[in-house]
Amino acid sequence: MRKKYTVIGIIAALLFLIGIGVTVRLIKKEPDPEYVFTYAENQSDGYPTSKGAYYFASLVEERTDGRIRIVVYTSAQLGREADVIEQMRYGGVDFARVSLSQLAEVAPELNVLQMPYLYNDSDHMWSVLEGEIGDHFLNYVKEIDLLGLSWYDSGTRNFYNSVKPIRNLEDIKGMNIRVQQSELMIDMINCLGANAVPLSYEEVYSALELGAIDGAENNWPSYEDTDHYKVAKYFCEDEHTRVPEMQLCSMHTWKLLSEEDQKIILECASESAEYERKLWSERVEESRKKVIENGVQVTTLSRSEIARFRSKVQPIYEKYCGNYMDILNKIISQ
Ligand code: GTR
Numbered sequence: 001m002r003k004k005y006t007v008i009g010i011i012a013a014l015l016f017l018i019g020i021g022v023t024v025r026l027i028k029k030e031p032d033p034e035y036v037f038t039y040a041e042n043q044s045d046g047y048p049t050s051k052g053a054y055y056f057a058s059l060v061e062e063r064t065d066g067r068i069r070i071v072v073y074t075s076a077q078l079g080r081e082a083d084v085i086e087q088m089r090y091g092g093v094d095f096a097r098v099s100l101s102q103l104a105e106v107a108p109e110l111n112v113l114q115m116p117y118l119y120n121d122s123d124h125m126w127s128v129l130e131g132e133i134g135d136h137f138l139n140y141v142k143e144i145d146l147l148g149l150s151w152y153d154s155g156t157r158n159f160y161n162s163v164k165p166i167r168n169l170e171d172i173k174g175m176n177i178r179v180q181q182s183e184l185m186i187d188m189i190n191c192l193g194a195n196a197v198p199l200s201y202e203e204v205y206s207a208l209e210l211g212a213i214d215g216a217e218n219n220w221p222s223y224e225d226t227d228h229y230k231v232a233k234y235f236c237e238d239e240h241t242r243v244p245e246m247q248l249c250s251m252h253t254w255k256l257l258s259e260e261d262q263k264i265i266l267e268c269a270s271e272s273a274e275y276e277r278k279l280w281s282e283r284v285e286e287s288r289k290k291v292i293e294n295g296v297q298v299t300t301l302s303r304s305e306i307a308r309f310r311s312k313v314q315p316i317y318e319k320y321c322g323n324y325m326d327i328l329n330k331i332i333s334q
Contacts, residue, residue, distance in 0.1 A: 033061075033069040037094035037253060040078040042201055047225055048283050049097050049152055049245065050074045052276030056095075056247070059268035064261060070095060080200040082181055089145045091252030097152055100243050101182040107144050110137060111184050111320040112328050114243045117310045119331075122155075125242050128331050136327075138246070145251040149269035152247055153280040154219055156239035160228065161215025162208060165299045166236035169193065169308050178204050178216040187316045188240070192309065201226075208232050217241075221280070224287035229296050236299045240309065247273065 041053050050072070057070035078084055078093055081102045087093045089106075104110035113133075119125040128134060129151045138148030159166055159177065166172050173193040179185035181198045189196035197213050207213045208231040215232055217240070223229050247269050254262065292298065301309065321328045 031066055034067040035069065035256070037068065037070045038078065039070050039072045040076075040084040040088075040093050040096040041072060041074045042076040042081050042084075042098075043074065043222075044225055045074045047074075047221065048276050048279035049154075051279055052152060052247075052272045053095075053097060055275050056268050056272035059271060060265060063264045063268065068257075068261065068265075076202055080202065082200070085146075085248075088248060088250040091250050093250065094253040095149075095247070095249050097245055097247045099154065099180065099245050101180040101185055103141070103246060103248075104184065105182055107141050108320070109140060109324055109327075112324045112331065113137065114184070114241060115317060115321065115328075116188055116240045116313045117306075119242050122153075122242070124334065125244065128334055129244055131334070133327060133330060133334075141246070141248070142251060147249045147251055147254050149247045149249055149266060150273035152245040152273055153277045154243055154245045155221070155280065155284055157217050157219055157241045157243060158223075158235060158237050158239060159215060159217045160223060160232045160235040162211070162232040163214050163234070165234045165297055166238070167299050167301070168305050169312065175214040176212075178207060178213045184316065184320050187319065188313050191313045191315060193312070204228060205231065219284070220287040220291070221283045224291050229291040229294065233296050234299070235291070235296050236301065238301050238306070238309065240313075 039053055039057060041047075041050050043050050053072045053074070057072050060068050060070055078096075079087065081098050082105065084093055084096050085098060085103060085106060088096060100110055100114045104114065113128070119128070134151060138150075141148050159172065161175060161177070163175065164171060169192065175194045176197050177189050177194045178197045178199050179189055181200060186196040186198055197207075199207055199213075204213075204216050205226055205228060208216065208228060215234075216228065218228070223235065229235070249265065257265065317328075
């Protein structure tokens with residue numbers, strides 16, 4: 001009998017000690033965060049921008065000793081890109097990474113950074129984004145209650161379709177091409193003689209599959225990650241635009257933070273952007289290889305054909321950059 005009580009006593013003591021241990025650990029290592037913020041991302045979990053978001057969240061949590069927790073929602077769980085931007089302006093979503101095409105709809109001066117055939121190459125674009133002009137625009141979005149934290153890479157955008165290989169301007173004529181919900185991109189497609197169909201990113205796959213559109217345009221990783229390549233096998237590496245992406249914070253959220261925390265957020269955002277850019281160039285190669293292995297037919301345009309495409313879109317420079325010629329000229333001459 002006594003032995004039985006001793007055993008029960010030992011077990012009770014052990015459970016007690018384990019209980020204390022767990023409690024101490026909880027108190028020591030997992031304090032309740034002071035803030036829990038949301039982060040919207042419309043790409044899937046494994047996509048470079050999503051990995052950048054997770055990295056950003058983990059850096060912030062680490063450097064604020066768990067006081068600030070950022071919960072990342074990928075695959076447009078918090079809504080379509082345009083809706084997320086709207087929500088952020090009123091404080092409904094705290095952080096996000098968005099395409100400039102979408103953001104320029106509410107902050108039109110941004111169009112000068114995403115005009116077709118604007119940059120000579122990736123280095124040209126990064127020298128603009130990392131310089132005075134890039135900084136100007138990260139702050140410019142304060143006018144719409146957002147703060148730009150950093151720039152993310154999104155490579156070049158190219159046409160792809162399910163009808164035929166594109167080798168010249170005549171080939172694209174009359175095609176129904178999906179674009180982002182952006183006035184500028186709609187005009188660009190129409191200038192090229194195709195018909196622009198604005199749809200949100202999430203709607204493109206089924207529109208291609210059902211034949212409601214003939215094609216779309218995007219970078220290699222998006223084309224591959226969304227499986228669009230399975231329903232639109234002709235990819236023309238024409239590189240008509242480079243549309244950078246911005247990591248954003250709602251100004252409502254920003255104002256809640258101490259100066260010290262704001263500094264940490266900016267540092268972590270910029271480190272996450274560096275990380276994303278590295279992942280980006282690796283992913284472009286992987287995606288390209290994968291889709292070609294899966295039967296995608298890639299074409300390119302000759303120099304003279306690119307010149308024809310370029311001259312067709314000239315009218316939109318006047319329309320979208322007319323008021324910002326000084327910035328545009330600085331970009332061109334940089
Ligand atoms: C991708 C971008 C997305 C979305 C998409 C689209 O390149 O990363 O955020 O804008 O393009 O075409 O809608």
